[in-house]
Amino acid sequence: MTDELLKVEHLKKYFPIRKSFFKRSSLYIKAVDDVSFIMRRGEILGVVGESGSGKTTLARLILRLIKPTSGTVYFDNIDIFKLSEKEMRRLRPKMQMIFQDVTASLNPRKNVRDILAQVYKTHTSLSKKEIDQNIEKLLISVGLTPPHIFMNRYPHELSGGQRQRVNIARAIALEPELIIADEPTSALDASLKRQIVDLFKHIYEERKGKLSYIIISHDISLIYSLTQKTLVMYLGRMVEYGDTKKIIHDPKHPYTMMLISAVPIPDPDIERNRKIFIGGEPMTLESAFTGCPFYNRCPFATEKCKKETPPLVRLDDGRYVACWLYS
């Protein structure tokens, strides 16, 4: 077992803009554009950005739910895009996902037992009784007690928080090495959000060192409370990447500054003193475009930013930033 769980190299996903049945356009939406990073085993990575920044596409690429335009993803040193469908299905239990849409990710025609039993039936040869025992343990560990009551419920008979717990139970059932959680709390109210965050922490502590998370969110406070490293994305590109604490206390990229200033802070003094800056609308990136993608919203933009795309450079404190202010 190596220390390196996930290595993403120059990952790109361009979606062609289809104009009609006959004409295929030469224009592309760059959903993910040249993303590279390395995740160590046991690490928790946050991916932040506004909606449309390519976070979910990145997650779907890492899980090979879609094929990349170019680039590679190594999971446990295996290039997942070189695997056959069958080999990939065997690898899938190790990498799980918790989807953003809490309700739509559960089959409405199956009860909780069937939803969870399917996981075991697909990847283990346990008997019916053993599966039931496992499901009971699983439901207890995600806080759905008493388990025998919840086992026979259908998704529509559960509350939003309970559904999310079923989703989490399904994801952890086969003890994966990586869980990607896409906006895991966006559908929940504040108190439930707290409980789910605690559940994530609890599961992480229980399997410390063996489990890694990628938490995708636009919610800086969630990222701050849960993650060790943070990757900030803007229109498909990495704009900043490094230690979560450093990035949130001292953002370097103008976009990160903007994101963090939009977070409500419970302390009224800080709230009153900080200057919020939000301006402009995100542009859609088409292939014809060169220059910094943040150019039209950035208060520090120069002529250079308009013409050339800033490279991702390493700063002295170990973080990476893609901005002409720092290179």
Next chain:
Amino acid sequence: MILLFHSLKKIFSNLNARLLIGILLTGVLTILGISAPLITWYPPLTAMLGPPYQPPSFQHPFGTDDLGGDIYTNTIYGIRTSLIVGALSALIALIIGIIIGSVAGYYGGFLEDLLMRITDMAFIIPQFLLALIIVTILGPNIYNIILAIGVTSWPGIARMTRATTLSVKQQTFIEAAKVLGLSDIKIIFSELLPNSLPPVIPYITLQISSNILVEAGLGFLGVSDPNVPSLGMLLNNAQQHILMNVWWMSVFPGVILSLMILGFNLLGDGLIEYMNPRLRRKMY
């Protein structure tokens, strides 16, 4: 027991009038068809059971035909034929339609384009004429009739299935199943179909109704199995002797046929409304 009674009462109070009448009509006709040998007292398709061209009487409630055959007996046996042909041909249509619709909707891309263009073509082609040609050329027996109606009536089911498949496919639980490592076949059967098929169910009854109509239409044009009594055959016979003003030869088989089609239409409409109460405003 009381619990059972209450749940039955609840189910029935939720049913709309159309659905109730539809269940009643199709139910009664099905029972008549099944019990044909018990409620008739002559053998079917037999001549000279009485004088020819007799108006309705006690011995012959629906009168007799040109050969002195009993129209009541033949009509009751005809119900059975209509139901069997309607249901089996709808089953064939259902199997073809569901496979084509599900594959097109699930895989998308070129395969979907191809399959849906084929469906478009099958939709435009005059299905009745095609069925008629198939049966005449292959020979007018009951199996060819079922087959011909089945293979010409699937496009509606295919379109319907594709539409529901597309909407279910977008649901995240399909992707969730993929993340869990389920194979495509497994996903189609355990995740997709259980959700995409229920909305198609009411259309099966409408398909049965339209297939019964086609079967009777073929029979009316003289394309029927000569060894199997059918309502279309009776109406064809009535047509050949219509100028003799023997109204009973046409009226009784026709009323039964209309009631059967009405019953399945009501059932279908009622089911659509029952399964999707928001449509109530739009339905009849």
Next chain:
Amino acid sequence: MPGLATFIIRRIILYIALFFTVIVVTFLLVHMAPGDPTYILAGQVNDPEFIKAVRHRFGLDKPLYIQLLIYIENVLKGDLGYSYFRAEPVSTLILSRIPATFLLILTAMFIASLIGITLGTIAAYKRGLADAVISLLSLIGISIPYFWLGQLMLITFSLNLNLFPTGGMISLTTSYQGIYYYLDVLYHLVLPATTLAIFNIAYITRVTRGNVLDALSQDFIITAKAKGLPERRIIFRHALRNAIIPVITFIGFNTGTLLVGAIVTETIFAWPGMGSLLYSSLQLRDYPVMLGIFIYGALIVILINLIVDILYGILDPRIRRG
């Protein structure tokens, strides 16, 4: 309008493919039939010279794919074989019957559209009792097989009330001239056209009702109401106009059903169109005529669909996005 052109071209490609499919299916059916295909192509005739001629003409001693090519070539040239019973080429025979069928269909559709759209609009707008009655009647209307309805009409109005002729297109006893000729045809047309219309009235009523209900719940109608436009005007200027496009499409996409309806109705009233021809060729096992009617039927349906596509593309710009 490049969008419209693309849309039409795509449909034309589909229709050409469909027409070839129809020819190939017909060909395959003839060869799948039990026994020698010669008898299907020639009719059940015991004339060795004629059989030999047919075998030669269809290349029945050559490989299957060459036979197919010969068949396609013949069909494209309009050569659908020869009706031995009627001593006439199939194409000539069918073409001479098309006008009568079209007269019946167009008359029936005119009546059906007029009444169906009116009833559907009333049902959608009035709601309540009128809606319930109209809806029930239209459900019954689509459930009564038109061939039986035709028999009922014939028995009631011709045989017992003696109001209309029992069949045919013109009176055989007297030959009328000028305007009287047309009135005579019209008189013969009443029963078959009504039979064919009733079924379609029921269908069009159902479709119109649904569409008007949809249109009435849309924003622009609510805006019109808010502007204080009189309700009657809202219905006829706004709701109905938006509901009529789907009705036209519906009529277009059901040409197959319409044609079949006409064919069956003709049989009852001995209306001298394609239907009567089909019925007699079925009884005579005159296969070339049957196959010819199928191919011509498909062609007619395709052409009407094409016209509807063009109309629809012009009336409703949204379709072009597809």
